[in-house]
Amino acid sequence: MSKEITSRAQDYSQWYNDLILKSGLADYSAVRGCMVIKPYGFALWENMRDVLDKMFKDTGHVNAYFPLFVPKSLFEAEEKNAEGFAKECAVVTHYRLKADPNNKGKLIVDPEAKLEEELVVRPTSEAIIWNTYKTWIQSYRDLPILVNQWANVVRWEMRTRLFLRTAEFLWQEGHTAHATAEEAIVETKKMLDVYADFVENWMALPVVKGVKSPNERFAGAEDTYCIEALMQDGKALQAGTSHFLGQNFAKAFDVKFSDKENKLDYVWATSWGVSTRLIGALVMAHSDDNGLVLPPKIAPVQVVIVPIYRGEEQKQVIDAKVQELVKQLKALGITVKYDDSDNARPGWKFAEYELKGVPVRVALGPKDLENNVAEVARRDTKEKSSVSLDGFAQHIQQLLEDIQQNLFNRAKSYRDEHITPANTWDEFVQTLDTKGGFVAAHWDGTPETEEKIKELSKATIRCIPLNNTEEAGACILTGKPSSQRVLFARAY
RNA sequence: CGGGAUGUAGCGUAGCCCGGUUAUCGCGCCUGGUUUGGGACCAGGAGGUCGCAAGUUCGAAUCUUGCCAUCCCGACCA
Structure with missing residues (x-):
């Protein structure tokens, strides 16, 4: 097995690529700048998504879905925003292919099928959403609108990197409408806090909350708030943004409401988003030369159990004990995988799960059973210890919490020192x-x-x-x- | 998009400069057996549009051109 990972010291960029490819998070694809998120990577994203989704709902938001395509005329309505994105937009110009008369079995774009108006593939959805909100909002009674959508967006980047910058990526974008500037600003900051809470307490990644300078501000925003994280190579990474959009989009799309005094005014807006880029942040913040290191709270698998045995008889005894442990662990809400596949020997499995960043590995063999213990190895420090099978699940639960905390502390002291x-x-x-x-x-x-x-x-x-x-x-x-x-x- | 590099089996590679039988080796994979406490061993076996396309040639992995993808450096980038 040659899953050698380039060391961070040798080549940080290569280390990052190796980790993602070899741990099975993602793969390159046949499409320039676009990647395949593999099941393990997607499981991680699903966990992150589920937590965030709950946080959004707990703060009063609901999900909806808007079209992938934005007619060019809508897209250009908010000028600054449109200009900001113009250089990286994919544009649909035709709606049909046809057989190539000169080249059997090949297709060409049908020149007869040119769209009257080009469609921009959304790089973000403000335009289509505000065009829609116009029809939803008449009175202050219709406000606030607190909508989020989980979607893909496309930004035709010149240079791409797995998870950090790809032409297509997954994200969520919240788009809210409010009766007053104050309320919109409160919303903007509230969602920034939600992001900081998530990234720090679930991803174990400390962030600096701040506001962007005008140069770095979102095109079309009055203020862009952000959370900034620090990677192990000393480079910063924007982990999430929350924008106070003022009345810019309301004016561009003519979205007005009547207030209690029956006065018409433009609506106040926010938008906020985090993307699969967070996975890149996660990888670069915690992982080491042996592979990924995932925070327990979002790891697809929190505990893996590897049996050690000679012959079927021993295996059966161990199986029985493991089933008990699995049941206890699951009862505490711990995600556990029992890898009793006979394809690989224990040493191979150990290395593999280290590569995949599983927070806790348990090995159970005959000697352990005799002593009523199991060998427990934690991924963050690579320490191994012998743990009694009495109260085992509670011990593991505590250990997972310790690992989560340790990862955060470690990242935080690195950040603070930098x-x-x-x-x-x-x-x-x-x-x-x-x-x-x-x-x-x-x-x-x-x-x-x-x-x-x-x-x-x-x-x-x-x-x-x-x-x-x-x-x-x-x-x-x-x-x-x-x-x-x-x-x-x-x-x- | 500019400069540089790379592309040969799932992965890593030799061969390319100097064109010539059946494309090299290791890992992985399949079958059988022995194994199993940190990436096991033995025996047998399968697996290849040499990135894609055109060209030069009697003959192309090898030479030429175009294209595609990836990496690095820049430009660009919420």
């Missing part, structure tokens, strides 16, 4: 080059300076942290006065 203040340009660049991570530095607040810094250092403003401390200082590049530090980083 927020470095810089007060001079040299310090700034040197920190980025040698240490990576976030650099907290003063910025004069102008897009020009931000652009210049990006050009010179490849670092962008990841966010202006919420609840940032006020501190007078001088811009790292221009020396102009600044009132607070913002977080810079090189990013995915």
Whole structure:
């Protein structure tokens, strides 16, 4: 078996690709920039989706589904948004193929079947949704509208990377409509908190909550809030965004409502989303040179049990004991897999489940049975211990919680150690080059300076942290006065 | 989209420069047996549009051109 993974030290990008391909999360496909999410990867996404979906419902949202295609005229209605996405839109121009008269067995696009109006494959759904909301909203009594959709979107990226940036990806997009700006802003921040809660408490990945600079803001938004995470190579990754859209889309699509005084006003909007990109974040945040390391709370399999035996007789005894354990574990809501396949020997299985990031591995053999114990190995630290079969399930449950907590703590201390203040340009660049991570530095607040810094250092403003401390200082590049530090980083 | 690299069985590869029988080797796979506490062993076996297409040639994995895909670097990117 040669499932060698490139080490992180040797080539971080290759390590990332190796992990995803060899652990069975995903595969490349025959379509440029598009990937196949394999069952193991999709199981992970389903777990994430289920948790998020519940969180959305618990905050009053409902799911709906809108079309994949957006007529070009609708798409271009909100100008800034349209311009922002124009360069990466897939466009449907025809609706029919026909047999190629010059090439038997081949098809050509039927030139007779040109669409009168091109359809844009949604890169996001604001346009089609706001065109619809127009028909749903007349009065303040129709508000708020709190809708989410789980969907695929297409953004024709020049350069793609598994999970992090693909031409087609899965996500959820929330689109809400409100009677007041205040209410919309509350919603925007609430959903940012939901994302932070999910990413930190389920994915064990600490995030910085913040607001984007104008350059990095969503096209068509008044404010873009975000959660930023830090990867093991010191690069930052935007893990989720929540936008306060003001009245931009309401104006573009003429969505007005009558308030209690019967005055007409445009509706206030938000949108927010996270995508399968989170899986990329998860991989890069926790995994090691032996494979994935998955947080127990979203791992498709939390516990795998591997039997060790000589001959059928022993196997039967172990099977019986394992069935008991499985039952106890399941009773506590633990996802457990008993791998008694005879195809692979235990050592092979151990390596395989490490590669797949299963949080806890249990090995049970005759010696263990004699002593009423099992060998328990935790993926995060690779520690092995002998655990009594009395109260076994409770012990495992506790262990899973410990692993979850340990992963978070580990990622958090790494993150905290990689927020470095810089007060001079040299310090700034040197920190980025040698240490990576976030650099907290003063910025004069102008897009020009931000652009210049990006050009010179490849670092962008990841966010202006919420609840940032006020501190007078001088811009790292221009020396102009600044009132607070913002977080810079090189990013995915 | 620009520069560089790669593509030979499921995976990793030799052969390519210098065209010439039946395309090399390892892992994996199948059958049988022995095994099973960190990626087992023996014996036998199957598996190939040499990325795709066109061209040059008596003959192409090998030479030429175009295309497709992947990786790296850039540009681009909510």
